[in-house]
Amino acid sequence: MDFGGRDKATYVKETFNSIAGHYDLMNSLMSLGMDKHWRRLAVKRVGAKPGMHILDVCCGTGQLSLELGKVVGSEGNVTGLDFSQNMLEVARYSLIQSSNPGNIRFIQGNAMELPFPDQSFDGATVGWGLRNLPDLRQGIREMIRTVKPGGKVVSLDMAKPSFPVFKQAYWVYFEKLVPLMGKLWAKKASAYQYLHDSAREFPAQDELVRIFTECGLIDSHFDNLAGGVVAIVTGTKPVEQ
Template sequence: MFALPNKDNKEKFVRDMFNSIARRYDLMNTLMTFGMDKSWRKLAVRRAELENGGQGLDICCGTGMLSMEQARAAGSSGKVTGLDFSENMLAVARKNIQGFQLNNIIEFMQGNAMELPFPDNTFDCATVGWGLRNVPDILTVVKEMNRVVKPGGKVVSLDMAQPTAPVFKQAYWLFFDKVIPAMGKLWGGNKGAYDYLHDSAKIFPPQWELVEIFRKAGLVETGYKNLAGGVVALVEGRKPNQ
């Protein structure tokens, strides 16, 4: 059985793992979500309420797909910052935006989601896609996202969740336990990495518990929206107006 890293060594493990799978990450994400990941990212940005000319932050940005979706909302007069601690994922992100019409408004930078290198009240929104399950402490990261967002701004997470419908739930976990690791071994090029992604998704807090973490971080108007029957969920909250 694959041994998940503990809190003390998780940061290094996750960085090394994503460095190793960066080149194939987008392909695997599309295959494992049956191509639905694109529409989910669009919805996440809509829920983040980023407007034309706004300034957005995308943490754990990986290969930059959610950052590009933010850029489409912010338009040519806006600005989007994508932050990740994997240098190889950022290299893929920079390659991905070559030829993207709004690439000039996107800045990618290496950094730690546990200690965001930005002043308070900087961004109109902050998003994280499939990233919270990879950080050492979820509450700390959500607090940091809350800190750097302007009063009234939104914090939105898009990540794996837990379906609740009885028959669908059993069928999903059977698929998840058998098919996903096999796909990772076949196409991902790193079986251990996809074992980790599988196991970390299984222990990630369900959407209703993640909402409570958002509340503890100081956000209001918190809630979640299930996607694909609860396989994935959007969890969101708003920074209180001061």
């Protein structure tokens, strides 16, 4: 990918700052409204329960954090972290507008160096965020570090469909139509071209499972959604002996 002479972290931050106000609308359009259902499945995979403390890395506009808050309730809490200030402003506004009973806070921070002590959370999620990190493995290891033994790390992200014909049609849609939608509704075609390019380069779901295991998680596996267009990858932090 061409970052215009900038490093990936700077490019991604500037890109998401520029589309923050249209991000949720575009997600709904691109996913045909299925994105909310996918987030709810990710909440189930992380094992969220009332009273738990959950970390949502690369939380963006906070939609996954809000779903987590509904489950952990007023006795639990959710911490959403992102490095895009504009995305966080949308997240905070969404929280104010919601009737969410959960204790949710949004903070600006770096997923490469999470500002939390070891074993701070009962589980950690990341929605459409791992592919934006400058170092995928470092980001996963940081999530593992902050999760308690027995807790789960869950990624919800674009994946690689494998069915012939459907696979080709998907990539044509992603390469041609998504940037056009971004130009029409978000006034930023380049941002949605980046979405295509980053999805192309992001590891397939079976490869991400292998990376989860390599980073120290156990029982790692994936669930395909929408024919493998999107996948949830889940791993468990081992219980210390």
